[in-house]
Each structure stands twice: as C-alpha cells, then as structure tokens.
Amino acid sequence: MAFSTIYNVFFKRNSVFVGTVFAASFVFQAAFDSSVTAWYEAHNKGKLWKDVKLKLAEGGDDEDEDDE
C-alpha cells in the first residue's frame, strides 16, 4: 500500500523525518517568498517604482519643468 511506503520512507526514522522537514522548509520559504512577491507586484501594478521609473524615463523632462 502506498501509505505504508510513505511511512517507511519518511516517517519511520526520526532523523529522516526531521531532515525532510528542515529541507522542505527551505524550499517552502523560497516558494512562499516568490509567490507573495509575485502576488504583491501584480496587485500593485503601475504603482511600483519600477513601473513609475519607466514612465518618468519616457516623459521625465516635461514633468520636471511643470513642477518648477
């Protein structure tokens, strides 16, 4: 049965169990960080500095003159 295989591979030895948990936490953190960043940037599209920077580069000089 599949579940007994899972048990024998991952859970039977505590060293393997804890090792898997720690290794997975590294993967999880990277995945979590990138997914949250991707969501945040999609949610705030157009308001972020990297978007504004492009806009300023296109018509940057005019805006400066308007301010002054």
Add this chain to the structure above:
Amino acid sequence: MLGLRSSLKGSLRALNSQSRLVSSSAIAAKSTYRTPDFGDYLKEKNDADKSRSYAYFMVGSLGLLSSAGAKSTVETFITSMSASADVLAMAKVEVNLAAIPEGKNVVVKWQGKPVFIRHRTTGEVDEANGVDMSALKDPQTDADRTKNPEWLVMLGICTHLGCVPIGESGDFGGWFCPCHGSHYDISGRIRKGPAPLNLEIPEYEFDGEKLIVG
C-alpha cells in the same frame, strides 16, 4: 487503639468478600464486564497506515511552518546587522575616467579619505616596472598594485603619520609627503624617507568608463 485496628481489619475483610476496591489483572480476566461494541462508530475501511501517515504529515507540516518562521526570524535579525543601503551608497564613489587625461592626477574623497587616481603614461608604466625589487623598502611589483597598469588608484595617506602627499613631486617622480619628507615613486611605493610602507590600495573595480572605489 488496638480495638480500633482489629475492627478495621474485620470490616476490610468483610468488604473484600463482597466487592473489590482495587482491580488486578488476574481478577479482570475473569471480569464479567462486557466491552461495548463500537462497530457502529468505526470507519468501514479503516486504514491504519493512512491515518498514521496523515498524523505524521500534519506534525511535519507544523514543524515545517515553525522552522520556516524561525529561519526567517533569525534572518531578519542577521540582516539588520548588515549595513543599510544608504550607508553602502556612501561607502562607494564613482569616478568618470574619460574625464582624466593621460598623465594627470585626480583626487577624490572616499569615506572621508583622499584617493589618488593617476592616468599613467606608458613611459611611467615602464618606469614603474623597471624598478629593481631589492631597492624597495616594501617590495611590491607594479602589477600587484594595479588592476590596469594605465590607472593607478591608491589612498592618498602617507603611511608614516597620515599626511596627504603632494602629487607629481619628489625625487622619484611620484608623490612627496611634505610633513616628514617621504618620497613615493610613480607606483606609490615608498622609496625614501620615514614612511614604512607603500601607499595603500583600496578596493576598486572598473565598470566600462567608470571607476568604482569601495
């Protein structure tokens, strides 16, 4: 007292004959207690491996979340110890090399210290390479002191007592420290005078036409 004890003994013995205060396995085996039938409440196909794996998986997931949280907490503290972006920005200086003609010195301020940049001519490079190592107080080849022989970048602080040497002067065509008369050659090496070491080379790198010190 004696009478009380004998009467307690008698009453205990009487109690023992009718019911038990403490159970023991030998008696329990003979017990008439009937275990209820839990069959109605059990799953039809109960898979012990599955439920055990599920329990371990949940324990492991909690451990994963906690360890990821602990890791990120520790990382936060460690990164807070490193220099912030504004400090790092102040720690570097950019120089446009295209503006420095050959054979000219430029002094820039880097972290409060003067940095000498010299655009050396090929004649000066040959002169720096032609020096006999045994004649030097602090032997260093010119190649050790420059990344690109055309450009000499070094800290403009005399290694004697920290004065700022004057460029294009001295007996060796390099720098001369007016405080106590140390002479440095065209590679910034100490040749004469009280200074013990060559002028120090900071960390720097070339980025196209730009020089980044720091």
